[in-house]
Amino acid sequence: MSLFTDPRWGEALSHLPDYLGNHVRVSxxxxxxxxxxxxxxxIVTRNRPAPRAILLALASIVQTVPGLALxxxxxxxxxxxxxVTFAWLGVSFSxxxxxxxxxxxxxxxxxxxxxxxxxxxxxxxxxxIEAAKGVGMTARQSLVMVELPLxxxxxxxxxxxxxxxxxxxxxxxxxxxQTSLGNYIFAGLQTQNWVFVLFGCLASxxxxxxxxxxxxxxxxxxxxxxxxxxxxxxxxxxxLVAATLVPTIGRSSSGYVVGAKTFAEQYVLSAxxxxxxxxxxxxxxxxxxxxxxxxxxxxxxGDIDLYVDYxxxxxxxxxxxxDIKPRAELVADLKTALAKDNITLLGELGxxxxxxxxxxKKRADxxxxxxxxxxxxxxSTMSIAGDYEFFSRPEWAALQKAYGLQxxxxxxxxxxxxxxxxxxxxxxxxxGYTSDGLIAKYDLVALDDPKQAIPPYDxxxxxxxxxxxDERLKAALxxxxxxxxxxxxxxxxxxxxxxxxxxxxxxxxxxxWEKVSRP
Amino acid sequence: xxxxxxxxxxHVTKSFGPLRAVDALSLDIAEGEFLAIVxxxxxxxxxxxxxxxxxxEADGGSITVEGEDVRNIDPVALRxxxxxxxxxxxxxxxxxxxxNIGITPKLLGAPAAEIAARVDELIELxxxxxxxxxxxxxxxxxxxxxxxxxxxxxxxxxPRIVLMDEPFGALDPLTRDALGEDFRELxxxxxxxxxxxxxxxxxxxxxxxxIAVMRSGxxxxxGTPAELSDSSDAYVLELLRTPRRQVERLNALLPQxxxx
Numbered sequence: 085m086s087l088f089t090d091p092r093w094g095e096a097l098s099h100l101p102d103y104l105g106n107h108v109r110v111s112x113x114x115x116x117x118x119x120x121x122x123x124x125x126x127i128v129t130r131n132r133p134a135p136r137a138i139l140l141a142l143a144s145i146v147q148t149v150p151g152l153a154l155x156x157x158x159x160x161x162x163x164x165x166x167x168v169t170f171a172w173l174g175v176s177f178s179x180x181x182x183x184x185x186x187x188x189x190x191x192x193x194x195x196x197x198x199x200x201x202x203x204x205x206x207x208x209x210x211x212x213i214e215a216a217k218g219v220g221m222t223a224r225q226s227l228v229m230v231e232l233p234l235x236x237x238x239x240x241x242x243x244x245x246x247x248x249x250x251x252x253x254x255x256x257x258x259x260x261x262q263t264s265l266g267n268y269i270f271a272g273l274q275t276q277n278w279v280f281v282l283f284g285c286l287a288s289x290x291x292x293x294x295x296x297x298x299x300x301x302x303x304x305x306x307x308x309x310x311x312x313x314x315x316x317x318x319x320x321x322x323x324l325v326a327a328t329l330v331p332t333i334g335r336s337s338s339g340y341v342v343g344a345k346t347f348a349e350q351y352v353l354s355a356x357x358x359x360x361x362x363x364x365x366x367x368x369x370x371x372x373x374x375x376x377x378x379x380x381x382x383x384x385x386g387d388i389d390l391y392v393d394y395x396x397x398x399x400x401x402x403x404x405x406x407d408i409k410p411r412a413e414l415v416a417d418l419k420t421a422l423a424k425d426n427i428t429l430l431g432e433l434g435x436x437x438x439x440x441x442x443x444x445k446k447r448a449d450x451x452x453x454x455x456x457x458x459x460x461x462x463x464s465t466m467s468i469a470g471d472y473e474f475f476s477r478p479e480w481a482a483l484q485k486a487y488g489l490q491x492x493x494x495x496x497x498x499x500x501x502x503x504x505x506x507x508x509x510x511x512x513x514x515x516g517y518t519s520d521g522l523i524a525k526y527d528l529v530a531l532d533d534p535k536q537a538i539p540p541y542d543x544x545x546x547x548x549x550x551x552x553x554d555e556r557l558k559a560a561l562x563x564x565x566x567x568x569x570x571x572x573x574x575x576x577x578x579x580x581x582x583x584x585x586x587x588x589x590x591x592x593x594x595x596x597w598e599k600v601s602r603p
Numbered sequence: 604x605x606x607x608x609x610x611x612x613x614h615v616t617k618s619f620g621p622l623r624a625v626d627a628l629s630l631d632i633a634e635g636e637f638l639a640i641v642x643x644x645x646x647x648x649x650x651x652x653x654x655x656x657x658x659x660e661a662d663g664g665s666i667t668v669e670g671e672d673v674r675n676i677d678p679v680a681l682r683x684x685x686x687x688x689x690x691x692x693x694x695x696x697x698x699x700x701x702x703n704i705g706i707t708p709k710l711l712g713a714p715a716a717e718i719a720a721r722v723d724e725l726i727e728l729x730x731x732x733x734x735x736x737x738x739x740x741x742x743x744x745x746x747x748x749x750x751x752x753x754x755x756x757x758x759x760x761x762p763r764i765v766l767m768d769e770p771f772g773a774l775d776p777l778t779r780d781a782l783g784e785d786f787r788e789l790x791x792x793x794x795x796x797x798x799x800x801x802x803x804x805x806x807x808x809x810x811x812x813x814i815a816v817m818r819s820g821x822x823x824x825x826g827t828p829a830e831l832s833d834s835s836d837a838y839v840l841e842l843l844r845t846p847r848r849q850v851e852r853l854n855a856l857l858p859q860x861x862x863x
Contacts, residue, residue, distance in 0.1 A: 215693030217658060219707050219756065220683030229706075233697045309697060309740060 091585045092279040096268060101331040104287065106263040108328040110182060111250045114189030118246060122194045123239075126201025127227065136202060143195040151253040154192060158184035159260045159378055166385075180378070180387035185254070185262035192253055193246035200242025204235030237307040244299040251292040255284065259346060259375035261382060265291070270373035275348045275580050275589055276500060294324060339367030340557065343383065343391035345376050347499055348580040348589070349437060349519060349573065353392045353543070355593035357561065364560035372589075376473070384425060389548045390557070394437055396539035398422070400478045408482075411436070411540040418544070426549035430558060431565040435519055435573040438541035439479055440530035441468075442516035444507060448529050455532040459513070460487045467493040469502055470515035479538050480515070486537035500581065503528065519543075519570060521578025543568070567600045607670045609634045609764060609796040610655055615664035617650055624650040626820035627664070634763075637790055637797045639811035641804055641842065647820040648800045652766050655798070656685045668764065683707055686757030686765035686795075691773050692749040694741040700726070700752050701737045707760040725755040730785060747778035754786060758793070765790075767799040771806065783810050805846040816842065 129136040146154070162179035169175055177183065208231055216226040255266030268284025271277065298320040305314030340361050344354035354370040361368035371388055380402060382388045395415050399405050403421055408414075419429040441456055453459050468491040474480055475494060483489060491513070497505060499517070506514045507526035516523060518530055518541075545565070551557055576599075580592045608631035617625040624647045632638050640648045653659040654666055657678040666673045673681060694703050704725050705718040713721075726733050729751040741749055750770060757765055770786075771779040787810050790797050801807050807814050808828045815825040816839050824831060824839045832843055 211689065211691070211693055212695065214658065215689050215695070218656070218682060218687040218689065218693065220679055220710050220760075221706075222679050225710065230695055230697075 090279055092277060092588055093283065095588060095590070096280055096283040099267070100287065103263055103265050103267050103284075104291070104328050105331055107251070107254055107265045107288070107291070108325060110185050110189065110257060110262055110264065111247070111254045112325060113182075113186045114250050114254070115193055115243070115247055117186065117190035118193030118197055118250075119243065121190070122197035123201055126198050126205065126239075127232075130202055130205040140195075140199060140202070143198050146191050147195045151188075151192065152256045152259075155185060155188045155253075155257050155260055156375060156378075158188040159375075159381075162187070163381055163385075178385060178387055180382045180385060181261035181263075184260050185257035185264075189250045189254055189257070193250050196242040196245035196249070197239070198242075200238050200245075201235070204238030204242075205231055207238065208234050237303055240299065240303040240306055244296060244303060247295050247299055248292045251288060251295060255288050258373040260378055261371060261374055261387060263371070267373055270346060271351060271589070273498070274346055274373070274500065275351055275587065276583050277588060278583060295321070298324065339369060340389045340551075341387070342368060342370045343374055343379050343388035344370060344372035345379055345391075346373050349517075349577050350392065351589035352576055352580050352592045352596065353433075355589040356564070356596055357390060357392070357545075359593055359597060360560050360564065361557070364556065366556065366560060383546055383548050384427065386548045386550045389551050390561075391546060392433065392543050393546055394541040395432075395544055396438065396479070396541040398544075399539055406478050406482070408536055408539045411542055414540055415542055415544060422546070426552055428547035428552050430545040430547055430561060433543040433545065433564060434566045434568045435543055435570040436541050437517050437519040437543055437573070439474065439477075439515050439538050440518045440533070441483075441513055442503075442506060442523060442528045442530050443513045444509070445527050445529040447512075448531070453531065455534050456483065456487050456489075456537075457534055459531060460489055463489050463491045463513075466491055466512035467495065468513045468515065469495045469497045469505060469511040471499045471502070472496050474515045482537045486535045519573045519577060521574045521576070522581055524574065525578055525581070543573075564600065568596070572596070572599055608632055608667070609636070609669060610798065611665075611667040612651070612654070613665045613667075615651075615654060615666060616662050617647075617654060617659060618662055623820045625654065625661075628817075628820065628822050629664075630815060630822055630825065632796060632798060634796055635794055637787070637810060637812045638799070638815060639807035639813070640798065640800050640815045640817060641802065641807050642817035642823075643802060646817040648817050649768055650820075651817070652768055652798060652800055655764075655766060656682045656687060658682070683711055683760060684762055684764075686760070686762040688750075688753050688757045688765065688767040688770045690768050690770070692741065692753040694749055694752055694756070696741055699738050699740060700731070700744070703741065703752055704755045704759050706756060711760060721759060722755075725759055728758070728789065729755045731755070745778075746774050747782060750774065750782060754782075754789070758789070763794075763796060765795050765797045767797065769800050769802070772801065772803070779806070786810075804842045805849065808846055 125139060129139055159179055162184050166177050166179050169177070212230060212234065213226060216230040221229060254264050255269055257264050258266040258270045265284050265288040268280045268287070272280030272282075272284060298317045301317030301320065302314050305311065305317060342354045342357045342361070344350040351372050354372050358368045358370045374382065374388075376397070379388070379391060380393065380398070383391060395411075395418055398418055399414060403418070409417065415429070415432060422429050441459065443453070448454070451462060453462070470480070475496065495511060502514045502516060503520065503522035503526050505511050506528055516528070516530065522528070523530060545561060547554070547557065576592050576596045579595060580587055580589060585591065610632040612628055612630045615625055615628050616623070626647075628651065640651065642648050650659060654661050655668060655673070657673055668676070668681065668685070695706070698706070701719070701722045705722045708718045708721060722737070723733055726737060731748060731751055736744065736748065741752065744752065753770065771782050774782065783806060789795070799811065813825065813827055814831055816823040816831070818838060824834050824836055831839055834840060
């Protein structure tokens with residue numbers, strides 16, 4: 085199948101109105117907010133060197149924070165702010181999605197707007213400001229009638245830079261729940277769907293390019309006092325905004341929102357859950373690519389209605405427990421604990437997605453390694469790789485303590501690349517996931533954990549507090565409970581890791597449902 | 604002094620740091636007078652001019668405009684009733700000729716139709732062409748045309764006083780001569796009181812009723828060109844030498860009463 089006839093282009097295209105509309109909306113709001121804050125600051129500080137220097141330094145510092153981190157920081161910040169306003173004023177707001185993304189992006193847009201605003205205002209010929217005074221203008225009239233119009237081309241250049249930055253950085257707002265063109269990129273990276281990655285990159289690059297060219301037209305029109313060019317540029321921007329926003333207006337945001345974290349299994353499961361709800365006549369959408377620290381809070385706050393988490397994860401991260409219990413007991417305790425927050429633990433799906441130490445089967449056999457205890461003697465000359473959170477999780481500390489593991493090096497890796505790295509010998513051992521299909525694909529082996537240092541990780545279905553009494557929802561989901569065994573999930577994950585049309589989360593979810601529903 | 608002066612400087616002092624730009628200077632300008640202030644750059648001419656409409660505030664002494672102490676007049680209101688022609692025009696590059704000329708009436712809140720009529724009148728008064736120049740931006744005009752717009756702008760709100768800071772200095776001699784003559788005529792017709800700064804004694808002699816010579820912030824001499832030529836001050840005589848020599852050379856080079 086050629087790249088151009090791949091049906092995933094069609095699938096990508098079908099998401100475009102939603103992703104592009106949301107991308108433009110959050111970018112536009114962020115730019116507007118950035119302008120509203122930055123322009124007055126530029127005006128006020130134009131003749132005050134000390135505050136100006138402080139302001140520019142602050143804006144520069146913001147710029148050095150990586151976009152992904154800045155966006156991620158705003159989520160807990162707003163969560164805290166929301167709980168304060170709720171405690172004091174009795175009103176709360178959603179710290180999820182649009183608001184944190186807009187605020188972070190607005191902050192990001194401030195530097196170029198501020199810098200060019202100040203440069204533009206300070207670059208005006210002093211003789212003209214003197215002339216403005218001389219003909220009888222007040223300071224305000226001089227600002228409005230002379231200084232701002234003369235600084236406008238330089239300011240416009242700053243706005244143009246800010247717009248391109250914001251559009252580019254907005255692709256990183258997917259993990260905090262803001263739908264954007266980044267959804268293609270995150271989903272594509274996680275499920276090795278390069279068509280999606282390519283599509284997302286192209287779409288956001290084209291959007292940034294179009295906006296840059298149109299704003300450039302306005303800028304050159306202002307610079308050369310060419311009214312037609314300015315008008316054309318402005319009309320182009322207006323048309324672009326209208327064309328991207330109108331399809332999203334009036335789209336009902338009601339219905340169930342299924343959350344998913346940022347890895348392939350989650351994409352597949354959220355698609356499966358969404359399909360089940362739709363099959364039961366309920367309107368549902370999947371909101372995928374959410375950061376694992378964001379998703380539980382989003383469920384608690386009701387920003388998403390349901391998702392699949394893993395018992396051991398919540399045990400450690402939400403209940404802060406370090407003791408380990410057998411599978412069923414741990415789920416039962418968790419259910420009781422979550423019920424206090426009105427979160428419903430509907431049940432287990434059947435399989436476990438636990439951390440496991442994984443290495444090439446041939447090498448393990450050659451060294452006579454079958455369990456982690458066998459591995460311990462070799463670790464001083466071995467390197468280990470794990471995902472971004474593994475080495476700071478309690479499981480890792482527990483493993484090290486239980487078996488006395490002392491690896492010569494440890495590295496963090498994108499989970500989907502880890503298995504290939506282990507297979508190629510780039511690392512010796514990886515902290516993989518038991519449900520991952522790549523273990524079989526790359527001929528790797530998951531080592532036994534005889535001391536049970538790693539807690540159980542049952543996939544469990546969680547419902548938001550507001551859905552606690554929703555019997556239609558529960559009925560729609562119940563056919564899935566206990567039906568997905570580890571072999572099935574591994575195969576599903578293996579399918580999802582392929583790079584063809586059958587590997588899209590939607591296609592794999594359909595396959596999974598057929599498999600599960602077959603008697 | 605027969606009547607109160609239109610502009611009166613009494614013992615006026617202004618320093619910029621250690622530099623005394625205007626040093627205890629007193630000078631009266633009578634109604635209808637055309638006064639030229641002559642001096643080298645740095646002599647304090649521009650400072651003296653700007654003190655009159657409070658673009659600069661004096662450190663000491665007092666300044667009156669039409670008999671009123673300028674400190675008692677709101678500076679913005681003061682500037683709106685005094686016309687000011689800037690060195691190289693000072694036109695706003697983003698505004699059309701018409702908008703530049705009409706700016707002060709607009710600031711004073713005149714109705715649009717009235718401003719438009721006044722602008723047309725002024726374009727004619729300073730001998731520009733309405734069709735060709737009215738809606739142009741300043742960058743599309745020649746230096747001389749720009750300065751005509753500058754003069755029109757200064758006259759727009761019908762001021763009784765016009766201050767001019769080296770208005771014709773940057774122009775070629777022909778344009779400069781024509782513009783000077785034309786302004787002199789406007790000064791007479793409109794009954795203006797004009798103070799013009801120039802470093803060119805020839806221009807001062809040709810246009811002004813009276814000349815004030817400044818050096819190092821002080822008034823060195825004042826009077827009609829004839830009175831100045833009787834001065835015993837070496838600097839004043841030095842300033843008068845150039846126009847004299849020009850006259851002699853012109854007389855020698857050009858046939859007398861040439862009809863060409």
